[in-house]
Amino acid sequence: SSLTSKRSIPELQHAPAPLVMVTAYDFPGGRHAEAAGVDLILVGDSLGNVVLGYDSTAPVTLGDMIHHARAVRRGAPNTFMVVDMPFGTYHTGVTDAMRNAVRIIQETGADAVKMEGATTEILQVVDNLTRNGIPVMGHVGLMPQTATAQGGLKVQGKDDESARLTLSGALALEQAGAFSVVLEAIPSRLAKLITGRLGVPTIGIGAGVGCDGQVLVAHDLLGIYEDEEKKIAKRYAELGRAAREAIAAYAAEVRAREFPAKENSFVMKDEVLGKLY
Ligand code: KIV
Ligand code: NA
Numbered sequence: 001s002s003l004t005s006k007r008s009i010p011e012l013q014h015a016p017a018p019l020v021m022v023t024a025y026d027f028p029g030g031r032h033a034e035a036a037g038v039d040l041i042l043v044g045d046s047l048g049n050v051v052l053g054y055d056s057t058a059p060v061t062l063g064d065m066i067h068h069a070r071a072v073r074r075g076a077p078n079t080f081m082v083v084d085m086p087f088g089t090y091h092t093g094v095t096d097a098m099r100n101a102v103r104i105i106q107e108t109g110a111d112a113v114k115m116e117g118a119t120t121e122i123l124q125v126v127d128n129l130t131r132n133g134i135p136v137m138g139h140v141g142l143m144p145q146t147a148t149a150q151g152g153l154k155v156q157g158k159d160d161e162s163a164r165l166t167l168s169g170a171l172a173l174e175q176a177g178a179f180s181v182v183l184e185a186i187p188s189r190l191a192k193l194i195t196g197r198l199g200v201p202t203i204g205i206g207a208g209v210g211c212d213g214q215v216l217v218a219h220d221l222l223g224i225y226e227d228e229e230k231k232i233a234k235r236y237a238e239l240g241r242a243a244r245e246a247i248a249a250y251a252a253e254v255r256a257r258e259f260p261a262k263e264n265s266f267v268m269k270d271e272v273l274g275k276l277y
Contacts, residue, residue, distance in 0.1 A: 005078050006078045006079060006080055006111075007039055007040070007080050009112075009135060009179050012039060012040065012080065012179075012180070012201065013179065013180075013200060013201055015039065015201075015212075015213075018211075018212065018213050018214060019039045019040060019201055019203060019212060019213025019214070020038045020039050020040070020213065020214065021038060021039060021040040021041070021042050021082075021203055021213060021214065021215040022036075022038050022041065022042070022215065022216055022218050022221070023041070023042045023043065023044040023046060023050075023215070023216070023217045023218045023219075024041045024042075024043060024072045024075070024076065024218060025043060025044075025047050025050070025051045025068045025071075025072065025218075026051070026068060026071045026072060026075070027071045027072070027074050027075040028075060029072060029075065029218055030071070030072035030073065030074065030075025030076035030079075031075035031076065032075075032218075033075075033076055033079060033218070034075065034076035034077075034078060034079045038079065039079075039080065039213070040079070040080045040081070040082055040203075040213075040215075041072060041076055041079050041080070041081045041082070042081075042082045042083075042084070042114065042215060043065065043068060043069040043072050043081065043082070043083045043084060043108075043110070044084050044114075044217065045057040045060045045065065045084040045086045045087070045144075045145070046144070046217050047060055047064060047065070047068055047084075048060040048064075050217060050218075050219040050220075050224070050225075051068070051219075052064070056144065056147070057086065057087060057144045057145050058087045058145060060086040060087065061086060062085075062086060062089050062100055062103065062104075064086070065083055065084060065085075065086050065104065065108075066103065066104060066107050066108055069081070069083045069104065069108035069109075069110060070107065070108050070109075072108075073108055073109040073110075077109075080111045080112070081108075081109070081110050081111050081112075082110065082111065082112045082113065082114050082137050083104050083108055083110040083112075083113055083114070084113070084114045084115070085097070085100060085101065085104065085113050085114065085115045086145075087145040087146075090115050090122070090125050091121070094124055094125055094128045097115075097125040097128070097129065098125075098128060098129060098132065098134075101113045101129050101134050102134070105134060111135065112134070112135035112136060112137055112179065113129070113134060113135075113136055113137070114136070114137040114138070114139055114182065115136065115137075115138070115139065116139040116140075116143040116144075116145050116146065117139070117140070117143055117146070117169070118138065118140055118168075118169030118170070118172050118173050123172055123173070123175075123176045124176075126138065126173060126176040126177055126178055127176040127177055129177075130176065130177030130178070130179075131177065135179050136177065136178050136179065137178060137179065137180045137181065137182060137203075138169075138170070138173035138174075138178040138180070138181040138182065139181065139182040139184065140156075140166050140169040140170050140173070140181060140182070140183060140184075141156045141157060141166055141182075141183045141184040141185050141186040141206075141207065142154065142155065142156050142184040142185035142186070142206070143184070144184075153185075154185075155185045155186065155187070155206070156184075156185060156186050157186040157187060157190045158187060163186075163187075163190050166183075166186055166190065166194065167190070167193065167194050167197065170183070170194045170197075170198055170202070171194075171197060171198065174198050174199060174200050178200060179200055180200050180201045180202070180203060180212075180213075181194075181198065181200065181201075181202050181203070182202075182203050182204075182205065182215065183195075183202050183203070183204045183205075183207040183211060184204075184205050184206060184207065185205070185206040185207070185232060186206070186207050187208070188207060188208020188209065188210055189208070189210075190207075191204050191207035191208050191210055191211050192208065192210030192211075195210055195211050195212055201213055203215050205217075205232055206231070206232030216233055216234075217233065220233035220235070221233060221234065221235065221236045221237070222235075222236070222237050222239045223235040223236070223237050223238040223239055223240055223241070224239050224240045224243075225240050226238075226240040226241055226244070
């Protein structure tokens with residue numbers, strides 16, 4: 001057994017129960033995830049959508065990812081942390097990808113990086129990074145960084161050609177050295193088939209119950225955004241409503257001069273106050 005509670009890659013790969021992964025983007029997010037006892041934290045480039053307010057992940061930079069992942073790590077020192085390589089940081093050749101992955105590992109304390117796709121170029125990068133000791137999580141199915149080229153944010157692998165492409169991509173990622181593969185937005189029967197074919201764990205989002213693990217975007221499961229139902233996520237809380245109601249209650253009390261109350265205020269002795277007059 002290890003000195004810390006952080007799971008090792010072999011432990012993750014041989015876990016008896018489904019792996020639990022959740023995204024985090026800052027110190028409290030890391031704290032909550034670690035306290036809840038998840039197996040892996042993903043600092044996802046969904047950062048762009050749920051934290052930075054962009055309408056896609058494409059604008060997210062390496063600097064953004066490093067800045068946020070460092071904060072997550074401070075909140076979750078003992079949880080296996082995967083950091084997404086953002087769009088453009090692993091597409092200009094193996095050397096650039098290696099340099100950017102090294103920055104993520106060194107500057108954030110990440111245990112692994114994640115990247116989308118299984119093209120020849122991406123597979124070369126995965127092979128190179130893993131040979132050089134940087135664990136890589138793959139990602140196939142719906143790939144938000146290049147969703148425009150996939151025809152929008154759509155379920156993948158529904159026809160036989162697309163299904164074959166998703167399966168062969170996942171298999172090739174394992175061959176290239178990926179220690180795990182995310183399957184996003186594919187039919188559950190295809191995800192189950194891929195999971196059966198792969199030696200390394202699959203982690204699903206919108207991919208059914210037959211994967212080796214599940215991942216959700218924290219903001220989705222926490223219900224941070226009101227009236228935003230997503231088929232692939234379940235809302236386990238309504239923190240968006242709670243936040244709005246709390247801020248509105250504060251505003252009402254300030255306007256009614258009910259806050260701050262006596263117990264929130266500091267006292268001064270009469271004689272000290274008297275000297276001021
Ligand atoms: O960026 C992200 O949050 C992800 C998960 C949805 C897998 O890549
Ligand atoms: Na991502």
